[in-house]
Amino acid sequence: MIIVLKNRVLLTLFVLLLLAAFGLPFLSYAPNRLLSGKSISLISLLHGPALWLLLPLLALAVLSLLTPTRNRARLTACVASVLLAMIFWLSGYTAQQLALQGSPLARTSWSSGCALMAALSGLIAADAMTRITPSHLWRILGNALVMLPAALLLFTHQLDQLSLLKEYHNRQEVFDAALLQHLTILLATLVPALLIGVPLGVLCFRSIRWQGPIFSTLNIIQTVPSIALFGLLIAPLAGLAAAFPWLANLGISGIGMAPAIVALVLYALLPLVRSVVAGLQSVPASVIESASGMGMTRGQIFFGVQLPLALPLFLAGVRILAVQTVGMAVVAALIGAGGFGAIVFQGLLSSALDLVLLGVIPVVAMAVIVDSLFKFIISMLEVTAR
Amino acid sequence: MINFDRVSKIFQGKPAVDDLSLSMAEGEFTVLIGTSGSGKSTTLKMINRLIEHDKGKIRFAGEEIHKFKPQDLRRRMGYAIQSIGLFPHWTVEENISTVPQLLKWPRARIRDRVTELMELLQLEPELFRRRYPHQLSGGQQQRVGVARALAADPEVLLMDEPFGALDPVTRASLQVEIARIHQLSGRTIVLVTHDIDEALGLADRIVLLDQGRVVQQGTPLELLTNPVNNFVRDFFGRSDRGIKLLALGTVAERMRPGEADGEPILAMMSLREALSVFVARGSERLPVVGEQGQALGVLHFSDLISHKALS
Numbered sequence: 261m262i263i264v265l266k267n268r269v270l271l272t273l274f275v276l277l278l279l280a281a282f283g284l285p286f287l288s289y290a291p292n293r294l295l296s297g298k299s300i301s302l303i304s305l306l307h308g309p310a311l312w313l314l315l316p317l318l319a320l321a322v323l324s325l326l327t328p329t330r331n332r333a334r335l336t337a338c339v340a341s342v343l344l345a346m347i348f349w350l351s352g353y354t355a356q357q358l359a360l361q362g363s364p365l366a367r368t369s370w371s372s373g374c375a376l377m378a379a380l381s382g383l384i385a386a387d388a389m390t391r392i393t394p395s396h397l398w399r400i401l402g403n404a405l406v407m408l409p410a411a412l413l414l415f416t417h418q419l420d421q422l423s424l425l426k427e428y429h430n431r432q433e434v435f436d437a438a439l440l441q442h443l444t445i446l447l448a449t450l451v452p453a454l455l456i457g458v459p460l461g462v463l464c465f466r467s468i469r470w471q472g473p474i475f476s477t478l479n480i481i482q483t484v485p486s487i488a489l490f491g492l493l494i495a496p497l498a499g500l501a502a503a504f505p506w507l508a509n510l511g512i513s514g515i516g517m518a519p520a521i522v523a524l525v526l527y528a529l530l531p532l533v534r535s536v537v538a539g540l541q542s543v544p545a546s547v548i549e550s551a552s553g554m555g556m557t558r559g560q561i562f563f564g565v566q567l568p569l570a571l572p573l574f575l576a577g578v579r580i581l582a583v584q585t586v587g588m589a590v591v592a593a594l595i596g597a598g599g600f601g602a603i604v605f606q607g608l609l610s611s612a613l614d615l616v617l618l619g620v621i622p623v624v625a626m627a628v629i630v631d632s633l634f635k636f637i638i639s640m641l642e643v644t645a646r
Numbered sequence: 647m648i649n650f651d652r653v654s655k656i657f658q659g660k661p662a663v664d665d666l667s668l669s670m671a672e673g674e675f676t677v678l679i680g681t682s683g684s685g686k687s688t689t690l691k692m693i694n695r696l697i698e699h700d701k702g703k704i705r706f707a708g709e710e711i712h713k714f715k716p717q718d719l720r721r722r723m724g725y726a727i728q729s730i731g732l733f734p735h736w737t738v739e740e741n742i743s744t745v746p747q748l749l750k751w752p753r754a755r756i757r758d759r760v761t762e763l764m765e766l767l768q769l770e771p772e773l774f775r776r777r778y779p780h781q782l783s784g785g786q787q788q789r790v791g792v793a794r795a796l797a798a799d800p801e802v803l804l805m806d807e808p809f810g811a812l813d814p815v816t817r818a819s820l821q822v823e824i825a826r827i828h829q830l831s832g833r834t835i836v837l838v839t840h841d842i843d844e845a846l847g848l849a850d851r852i853v854l855l856d857q858g859r860v861v862q863q864g865t866p867l868e869l870l871t872n873p874v875n876n877f878v879r880d881f882f883g884r885s886d887r888g889i890k891l892l893a894l895g896t897v898a899e900r901m902r903p904g905e906a907d908g909e910p911i912l913a914m915m916s917l918r919e920a921l922s923v924f925v926a927r928g929s930e931r932l933p934v935v936g937e938q939g940q941a942l943g944v945l946h947f948s949d950l951i952s953h954k955a956l957s
Contacts, residue, residue, distance in 0.1 A: 550731030553696055553804075554745050554794070555720030568735050 269387050270336065271324040277380045281317070284373030287351055289358055292365040293423065293612050299371060300354070310350055316343040320384070333391035337406055340385035345409035347377050348419060355421035367423035369614055382406070396639035400632045423614040424621075431618070434603065439622065441517075441598035445589040446630075448521045450582060453528035460529070461536020471537075478530040486523065486588055490595045493519035520597035524588055528581045535577020539570030572641050579634030586627045590619070647672040647802060647834045648693055653702035655688055655858075662688045663699070664858035670851075673832045677849035679839055679881075685858035686838045690806055693836065694720045707801065721745055724795030728807040730787050732779040738764075738790050739775045745798040763793040766830075767823060785816035792824065805837040809844065821847060842882060846870070846890055854878060866894055892917040897934055897945055900952070904944035906931040913942050921950055 265271060281302050290297030306313070319339045326332055355368035385406040389399045419425050428435060464471040484492070498514025501507050512518040543566050551561045593601025600619040607615030650668040654661055663685040670676045678686040691697040692704060695716045704711045711719055724745075732741050739760050746756045764771040767789040779787055788808060795803055805824075809817040825848055828835055839845055845852050846866045853863040862874045870891050873879040883890060897920050898913040910933040911923055923932060930947045 544729070544731070546727060546729035546731035547733060548731075549696070550725065550727055550791075551733070551744075553694060553720060553725035553727070555717040555748055556744075557717055560748070565733060 266327040267324055270320070270328070270384060273380055273384050273387065274320050274324045277320070277377060277384070278317070280373050280376035280380060284376065285371040286373040286377075287354055288369050288371045289362075290367045290369070290423075291363065293367050293427075293614065294610070297367065297369065302373060305350060305354055310353075313343075313346050313350060316340075316346065328391055330392060333388040336388040337385045337392065337402065340381045340388065341406040341409055344378055344381040344385070344406065345413060347374060347381065348410045348413050352413060352419035352422060355419070355423075359421045367426065367614070368421060369423040378410075396636050400636055403632075424617055427612070427614050427618045431603070431615075435618070435622075438598060438600045438603055438619070441602075442586070442589055442600050442623070442626065445517065445520060445524065445592060445597060445599055446582070446585055446626075448517070449524040449528055449585045449589075450578075452521075453525045453532055453581070454578070456525070457529050457532030458536055461533040462540070464533060465537050465540040474533065475530075478533060481526050482530045486527070486591050487594060489523045489526065490519055490592065493522055494595065497522070515596040517597050519595055520589070520592035524585055524592065527588060528585060531577050531581045531584070535574050535580075536570070538577070539573035540566055542573050543569045572638050575634060575638050575641070579631060579638070582630045582634065583627045586623060586630060590623055647674075647707065648836070649703075649705040650689075651703040651705070653692065653699045653704055655685075655692060655697065655699050655701075661858050663692070666702070666858065666860060668853060668860065668863070670834060670836060672834055675828050675835045675837070675848060675850040677837050677839060677845040677852050678855060679842065679845045679852055680855035681840065683857075684855040686840075686855050687806055688858075689855065690804055690836060690838045693802070693804060694723050694725060717748075721749060721798060722801050724797075724800040724803040726788075726791045726795040726803070726805045726808045728810040730779075730791040730811075732787055732790055732794070734779050737776050737778055738769070738782070741779065741790055742794045742797050744794055745800075749798055751798075759797060760793075763796055766796075766827065767793045769793070783816075784812055785820065788812060788816075788820060789823070792820070792827075796827070801834065803833055803835045805835065807839055808837070810839070810841070817844075824848065842890070843893065846893060854881060867891075870894070889918055889921070892921055892950060898942075900949040901934045901943040901945045902949065905941070906933045906944045908933060910935040910939075910941070911945070912937065917950055920945060924950075 285299030286302040286305065287300040288297035289300055316339045320336070320343070323332055323336050323339065351368075351370055351374055358366065358368050382403075386399075386403055389402045389406075392402065393399060413419055414425075420429070460474060464474050481489075494514040497512060497519050501513045547565060547569070548561060551565050556564065589597070589599050590601035590604055593599055593605055600623045603619030604616050604623075605619075607613065607617075607619060648668075648670040650666050653663060653666045655663040666685075666689065668689075678689055680686045688697055692699045693706070693711070695711060706714070706719065706722075733744070736744075739757075742760045742763055743756045746759060751759075760775070761771045764774060769786060769789055774782070774786070774790075779790070782790065788811075792805075792808065795805070808824075809820050812820065821844060824835075824837075827833070828848075837848065849866055851863060852866055852869050854861045854869065856877060862869060862878050864872075869878060870882055870887060873882065879887075893916050895917040896913065897911060897915045897917060900917060901913065908927065908929060908931075911920055913934050913936055920932065924930070924947050932945050934942045934945050936942050
């Protein structure tokens, strides 16, 4: 018998999903937050209402063998959404059951199986979304919709007995402050980076003489490890603050936000300047020639022709550096800049894995949101100005 | 209209244009022709100051071109290039209205002008107005390019190998178009090409350049029949000079009264095309008809070689 594979992507993801479901531990249960727990497999949980979990798995099995069509892709996305919600619900429900029996210090956490299953469900939905619509906006909205049932569980306190959420409730204020700090670092990096990087990029594009030295300087900065750069900035900034007290009053000191932002801006400059140059270089020479041949002034050519045509590539660069900054801001916690990094390092130092996750998950989420936001803006530009 | 007085341009110590004196009369169709590196494009670009000349004087409408601001000068001259250079993020309408926008024409006038030009270049206005360049074929893009160059009714139209990148069929139809526009508007046109047939077919006057100097200038007929040296003779083709001469004349100039059998040919057809019909049909006489199909006369094969009109 010849089996024709109709939907390789879905089939692969589904097989991986099965392996994760039945080959890896689903949850782990520990007597307290510091001890490592014992594994709970998915099979041992499959009784009573949990049996419903088999239904979306069965549906995915069938769908992965059929030729993908748009309607089947829609169905796949819905099934994946339901599966994702059920995985979360089962983990939350099990945690509640265990909490009724065990001590209040006991912790139920997600294990590799649960995390992988959730990730694979998300991937299955995202893949289905690319088959449903070519529009970035609809894909972003669609993916948000897929997450909605799972998010509802979170906001209706169904997951509160999980260790991660317990960590959150214990540190709600710290978490909210970290969110604010992280966003502050992101914005305080992007704005000066753009203000410096864009003119620098234009200069590099216009003058070959400056391009070499500017790129080599930025390349050197890029090769300094981030922790080293944070460290290197402590002395000069502390010196500045000591010499000019008004700087210290502005909040500038050797540790804290100031050196973090300076370092992150320096790191952001290379990708930014590169993308400005790449964007401007992508404008065909013939377009510039005919623009000036028709009597447009330099300013008219720059703002009317070069800028709009360079924008998609430029924004692609900004997107990369925004995501990069979200990630690197974690390390900045080492010199007291705060943000989610502070939670991550606290977790690492006290070997509390769930605390680490509490810091990492929102960073990942923020990176995804920033990424989607820029993708969306770029796709809007491509619609209006091809 | 345009006057070059002992103009030179030096690139890295080497003269690209060397002591060039030329003049292009108002309403004249001048074709600058030469091999690559002959300085023909440089000469063209010096007219609208995309390249500044180093020595000598260039006058436009009686004034030295340095007296104008480059932008003002360029807005009075249309400019079309081989790679077209349409703005990819603007619609056809926005592209064509570039210079009128720069000159701040009222909106209604711009709209009317765009419609008029699109009709002139046989682009259905309602169909193409809102399209983007990437939605057009190469030939349609160059039509838009030419329309854009003509938009503000420029005194001079400068064209740098405008049809070089097009396929032969599209190129031929655009050549017909540009000849028609020249006839209709009587505008001064300067065109750069390396295509000899294009030059012979379009030019009132051909300027043959080599190494930045004029080798010979004159009407197509003069260059074919009285080449000043071997370079000119070689350039215009030693072996098929006769064929090229035939391309300059039309059937109407050689036909005689009479009748003949067979499929008729058009009176406006070039003698070169007529020769091809003679050979293909193996016939010695062809009936000639006008555009409406009315019988006008007959063309004998021997009429092709009667030199009364040519040399």
